[in-house]
Amino acid sequence: MGISSTCFIPLLFLSLIAGCAARPLYPLPSKLNIHKQPLQTSRPYNLAHRGSNGEFPEETAAAYMRAIEEGADFIETDILASKDGVLICHHDVFLDNTTNIADHKEFADRKRTYMVQGVNTTGFFVVDFTLEELKTLRAKQRYSFRDQQYNGKFPIITFEEYISIALDAQRVVGIYPEMKNPVFINQHVKWVDGKKFEDKFVDTLKKYGYKGAYMSKEWLKQPIFIQSFAPTSLVYISNKTDSPKIFLIDDVDILTEDTNQSYSEITSDAYLNYIKEYCVGIGPWKDTVVPVANNYSQTPTDLVARAHALDLQVHPYTYRNEHQFLHFNFLQDPYREYDYWINKIGVDGLFTDFPGSLHNYQELTSPVSKDNRASKLLHKIAVLISSNGKV
Amino acid sequence: MGISSTCFIPLLFLSLIAGCAARPLYPLPSKLDIHKQPLQTSRPYNLAHRGSNGEFPEETAAAYMRAIEEGADFIETDILASKDGVLICHHDVFLDDTTNIADHKEFADRKRTCMVQGVNTTGFFVVDFTLEELKTLRAKQRYSFRDQQYNGKFPIITFEEYISIALDAQRVVGIYPEMKNPVFINQHVKWADGKKFEDKFVDTLKKYGYKGAYMSKEWLKQPIFIQSFAPTSLVYISNKTDSPKIFLIDDVDILTEDTNQSYSEITSDPYLNYIKEYCVGIGPWKDTVVPVANNYSQMPTDLVARAHALDLQVHPYTYRNEHEFLHFNFLQDPYGEYDYWINKIGVDGLFTDFPGSLHNYQELTSPVSKDHRASKLLHKIAVLISSNGKV
Numbered sequence: 120m121g122i123s124s125t126c127f128i129p130l131l132f133l134s135l136i137a138g139c140a141a142r143p144l145y146p147l148p149s150k151l152n153i154h155k156q157p158l159q160t161s162r163p164y165n166l167a168h169r170g171s172n173g174e175f176p177e178e179t180a181a182a183y184m185r186a187i188e189e190g191a192d193f194i195e196t197d198i199l200a201s202k203d204g205v206l207i208c209h210h211d212v213f214l215d216n217t218t219n220i221a222d223h224k225e226f227a228d229r230k231r232t233y234m235v236q237g238v239n240t241t242g243f244f245v246v247d248f249t250l251e252e253l254k255t256l257r258a259k260q261r262y263s264f265r266d267q268q269y270n271g272k273f274p275i276i277t278f279e280e281y282i283s284i285a286l287d288a289q290r291v292v293g294i295y296p297e298m299k300n301p302v303f304i305n306q307h308v309k310w311v312d313g314k315k316f317e318d319k320f321v322d323t324l325k326k327y328g329y330k331g332a333y334m335s336k337e338w339l340k341q342p343i344f345i346q347s348f349a350p351t352s353l354v355y356i357s358n359k360t361d362s363p364k365i366f367l368i369d370d371v372d373i374l375t376e377d378t379n380q381s382y383s384e385i386t387s388d389a390y391l392n393y394i395k396e397y398c399v400g401i402g403p404w405k406d407t408v409v410p411v412a413n414n415y416s417q418t419p420t421d422l423v424a425r426a427h428a429l430d431l432q433v434h435p436y437t438y439r440n441e442h443q444f445l446h447f448n449f450l451q452d453p454y455r456e457y458d459y460w461i462n463k464i465g466v467d468g469l470f471t472d473f474p475g476s477l478h479n480y481q482e483l484t485s486p487v488s489k490d491n492r493a494s495k496l497l498h499k500i501a502v503l504i505s506s507n508g509k510v
Numbered sequence: 511m512g513i514s515s516t517c518f519i520p521l522l523f524l525s526l527i528a529g530c531a532a533r534p535l536y537p538l539p540s541k542l543d544i545h546k547q548p549l550q551t552s553r554p555y556n557l558a559h560r561g562s563n564g565e566f567p568e569e570t571a572a573a574y575m576r577a578i579e580e581g582a583d584f585i586e587t588d589i590l591a592s593k594d595g596v597l598i599c600h601h602d603v604f605l606d607d608t609t610n611i612a613d614h615k616e617f618a619d620r621k622r623t624c625m626v627q628g629v630n631t632t633g634f635f636v637v638d639f640t641l642e643e644l645k646t647l648r649a650k651q652r653y654s655f656r657d658q659q660y661n662g663k664f665p666i667i668t669f670e671e672y673i674s675i676a677l678d679a680q681r682v683v684g685i686y687p688e689m690k691n692p693v694f695i696n697q698h699v700k701w702a703d704g705k706k707f708e709d710k711f712v713d714t715l716k717k718y719g720y721k722g723a724y725m726s727k728e729w730l731k732q733p734i735f736i737q738s739f740a741p742t743s744l745v746y747i748s749n750k751t752d753s754p755k756i757f758l759i760d761d762v763d764i765l766t767e768d769t770n771q772s773y774s775e776i777t778s779d780p781y782l783n784y785i786k787e788y789c790v791g792i793g794p795w796k797d798t799v800v801p802v803a804n805n806y807s808q809m810p811t812d813l814v815a816r817a818h819a820l821d822l823q824v825h826p827y828t829y830r831n832e833h834e835f836l837h838f839n840f841l842q843d844p845y846g847e848y849d850y851w852i853n854k855i856g857v858d859g860l861f862t863d864f865p866g867s868l869h870n871y872q873e874l875t876s877p878v879s880k881d882h883r884a885s886k887l888l889h890k891i892a893v894l895i896s897s898n899g900k901v
Contacts, residue, residue: 173842266838268804413659440842441833447657451564451831452867454845476843483874 156290159487164468167191173473176258178208179273190478193293200308205250206278213242218256246307293342301352321359333363349377363399400432414447434468547681550878555859556868558582564864567649569599570664581869584684591699596641597669604633609647637698684733692743712750724754740768754790791823825859
């Protein structure tokens with residue numbers, strides 16, 4: 120007897136179930152009854168630069184999870200590509216300073232010299248390793264004066280793994296990925312479908328549902344800023360995604376990687392007027408916003424004022440706690456630096472290696488409250504009482 | 511005609527006036543209508559260790575004035591003596607690390623080797639220079655990673671100059687002088703009147719009106735703690751002054767300078783019971799209170815608990831902002847260190863090179879208020895509102 124019609128539908132049903140058994144038809148128990156604390160939008164953003172890399176090696180899962188634990192609003196990363204076109208999180212195009220590549224004798228013959236942004240650089244380049252090979256390496260702390268105890272413990276992670284960390288957090292955490300060295304990547308890595316690095320970047324974001332203009336409902340559910348030093352890459356993706364974009368600006372003597380433009384040109388009013396059609400803000404190197412002489416901050420430039428006049432946010436990089444990075448007028452005190460930049464200069468976000476310290480500072484001086492006005496009134500009353508009548 | 515009796519009294523009166531003309535018979539205009547803000551006593555003391563020497567060379571007038579400006583409760587100093595018996599403010603018995611003695615070729619032949627606390631030390635010793643000679647030197651910043659711009663600008667100051675700085679402040683500022691290396695000083699310096707270093711120390715305090723037990727009315731007008739590593743010196747002056755005394759405790763492998771006692775002996779319960787008859791507290795090296803391994807804080811010892819049980823205050827030294835001094839668990843954040851020591855360990859005062867940072871932290875987390883209870887209640891209400899019902 121063959122399969123009769125009376126058996127067909129049950130069999131079809133059974134095979135459907137069998138076919139679906141690998142995929143959950145129910146929400147994960149850990150995700151039931153979750154009301155995620157939303158992104159705070161009442162004070163400048165705490166941007167965990169490469170994760171909490173004051174403590175952990177940069178751009179590792181541990182660094183990102185720690186940053187989330189410490190209260191960062193966004194976790195920041197740099198996206199490059201492996202030899203086989205997988206998008207990975209890594210800042211340098213070479214592996215020498217942040218991984219134990221030197222201990223991997225099997226890769227000794229991969230050392231190369233490439234032109235990177237006009238500079239001949241020798242080392243082991245990410246574009247010469249497949250993802251599988253990169254995954255055998257282990258990250259190390261870049262700065263000798265930071266904790267070395269995690270060296271050799273954590274691997275390089277992919278763009279998708281990074282996104283998963285953000286999406287799995289118990290509160291809403293934004294991502295802040297950079298299209299890093301796109302000219303270099305497109306020179307060295309080719310994708311079979313003919314797509315470019317920027318296309319792959321946007322495809323990944325779409326796969327995980329990132330969309331929506333700044334402050335839209337969808338954006339608030341999955342906040343994101345896309346950043347790049349290369350204006351043409353930002354312009355290129357502008358009609359592929361409406362996610363907000365930030366134009367990064369390097370030091371005064373560096374030209375843009377793709378268009379060879381100078382600092383003075385890309386910070387001119389004319390250029391800012393142009394770029395604001397594509398970007399919601401700029402990310403400048405902080406020592407160009409407030410120049411430095413003899414390790415003392417000088418009079419600020421007008422860059423922030425001009426950007427703000429065009430409704431461009433300003434997210435300078437990078438704030439670090441160590442005295443090697445703090446200018447003397449901050450008296451070796453990172454909180455004084457935050458105070459200056461937030462209250463005197465008035466920036467909209469801060470890239471920091473120490474999101475815990477920044478969060479601590481912000482919680483002490485401008486705690487997020489559901490009812491901001493009542494809280495402010497109470498604070499005024501408290502000040503009144505404590506100063507015995509003097510407001 | 512001789513001086514008749516009718517002229518005598520006017521003449522006497524005139525000569526009195528003439529004799530007094532050099533001394534003001536009126537209060538200084540700057541001191542009229544001054545209500546000095548009193549010493550805060552509602553939170554642990556901010557003790558400016560050697561002045562604000564994170565910014566200025568240690569123990570200079572500038573360092574002390576800056577510390578007062580930054581909100582320190584007490585300015586701390588180390589008292590040594592010059593060759594001619596003048597009490598001066600200087601930490602090291604030798605001048606090499608903190609002055610430009612090396613540039614003074616006229617003193618080149620004064621280099622010597624002396625035994626200092628059991629260690630043969632070569633250098634230029636303060637006890638070989640008169641005050642006049644010391645005053646030709648200029649202070650320099652001890653740590654290379656701190657601001658060097660004030661090197662060569664400031665002289666060494668005397669005990670009396672230091673006291674004047676404290677008394678002249680616009681608010682009540684306490685002093686915290688140490689009888690430093692008293693065994694060494696008494697070996698090398700003799701006073702004509704047969705008095706010892708400790709006698710001269712107390713004489714100076716009396717000259718400026720320092721007296722009164724801890725928290726007495728006189729003490730609150732001119733707060734002071736006297737400190738020393740040498741218990742016999744503290745005991746010796748105990749019947750000469752009722753000003754509160756603090757017993758300093760060095761590292762676990764250092765013996766007391768005068769009695770050759772070990773750390774475990776002088777931190778034992780019997781010894782603390784003994785010393786509390788003479789002292790109101792102890793000043794331990796912080797890394798013995800909370801031991802350190804691999805640059806991570808370990809489990810605290812019970813020293814603070816045992817001291818507190820005997821009503822002894824604990825003022826550990828020394829809190830510094832730089833990562834060279836911050837243990838890794840504080841994540842390069844000096845405010846994290848303050849938080850731990852104030853809220854977890856519960857110390858009564860903190861010696862810091864950065865009184866400005868400590869003041870900032872304390873003002874943010876426990877502001878001094880005239881009406882402390884109302885302020886706390888308001889704060890609770892604010893927290894209630896901001897957390898939407900959750901206390």
